[in-house]
Amino acid sequence: MALRSLTAADAPAVRRIYGKASVRFLGRGSMTGREAQEYVARVQRWHLADPVEQYVLGVDIGCDLVGVVKLGCRPGRHGRVSYVLREGCWGRGYATEAVRELVGFASTTAGLVSLGARHHPDNAPSGRVLAKAGFTRIGARGGMIEYSLLIDR
Ligand SMILES: CC(C)(COP(=O)(O)OP(=O)(O)OC[C@H]1O[C@@H](n2cnc3c(N)ncnc32)[C@H](O)[C@@H]1OP(=O)(O)O)[C@@H](O)C(=O)NCCC(=O)NCCS
Numbered sequence: 353m354a355l356r357s358l359t360a361a362d363a364p365a366v367r368r369i370y371g372k373a374s375v376r377f378l379g380r381g382s383m384t385g386r387e388a389q390e391y392v393a394r395v396q397r398w399h400l401a402d403p404v405e406q407y408v409l410g411v412d413i414g415c416d417l418v419g420v421v422k423l424g425c426r427p428g429r430h431g432r433v434s435y436v437l438r439e440g441c442w443g444r445g446y447a448t449e450a451v452r453e454l455v456g457f458a459s460t461t462a463g464l465v466s467l468g469a470r471h472h473p474d475n476a477p478s479g480r481v482l483a484k485a486g487f488t489r490i491g492a493r494g495g496m497i498e499y500s501l502l503i504d505r
Contacts, residue, residue: 353449355409355421355457358395362410363388365417365438373439377472407462411437411450418446421454423462431464435481442477451485459503466503470496 358366363385370383383391395408404425411419419437426432433454435447458464469487471478472495479489479497487499 353446353453354412355450355453356412357399358392358408358410358417358420360389360392360396362417363392365410366392366420369417369419369436369438371439374436377475377478378436404462407457409454409457411435411446413441413446419450421450423454423458423464425462425464429463429465431458431462431467433458433467433469435478447477447481448484451481455485455501455503464503467501469499469501471499473497 367383367385367388370378370380370388372382375382395406398404398406398408406425407423409421409423410417411421418441419435421435422433424432433451435451435454437447455467458467467487469482470493471482473492479499482499483489485501487501490498490500492498
């Protein structure tokens with residue numbers, strides 16, 4: 353598994369990642385081909401900003417882009433983490449591995465000291481991913497379960 357930057361050629365894979373089953377708890381519809389192209393272009397622009405406020409990295413398994421992880425950088429060196437994997441690739445530990453890798457990226461490349469994440473109460477697998485990646489459940493807010501992680505530097 354490797355986290356890597358997205359290129360324009362990844363747009364079809366990104367569209368497949370944001371398919372119907374994957375967006376169930378994301379508060380959005382599945383992605384069209386055009387939306388995927390625009391999204392990848394937007395991500396590339398975000399990565400050119402100084403400082404970068406939003407990272408989106410592809411989860412690459414043997415040259416197959418199976419998911420994306422996001423890291424939003426907030427004031428106070430705090431970050432927000434989220435992740436989406438393509439249906440059909442679930443249950444193989446990929447999200448856990450990707451989030452663990454993203455925590456390292458948040459600490460080194462992004463220079464963050466704390467992370468937060470949240471998931472819908474019915475999305476138990478997402479909670480397992482966060483727990484296995486070292487996050488602690490801190491409560492519920494706005495109908496979502498909240499997690500945090502202090503990065504050990
Ligand atoms: C949530 C998601 C990222 C998990 O990805 P994944 O690669 O399958 O995750 P992992 O394989 O690393 O771990 C999944 C964990 O959830 C568990 N799990 C899977 N299905 C489950 C279910 N129906 N109920 C409870 N736990 C479940 C797995 O057993 C595993 O835990 P374990 O190792 O203790 O057995 C993936 O399902 C996904 O992309 N969903 C759509 C987008 C989404 O919901 N993103 C999160 C938004 S907060």
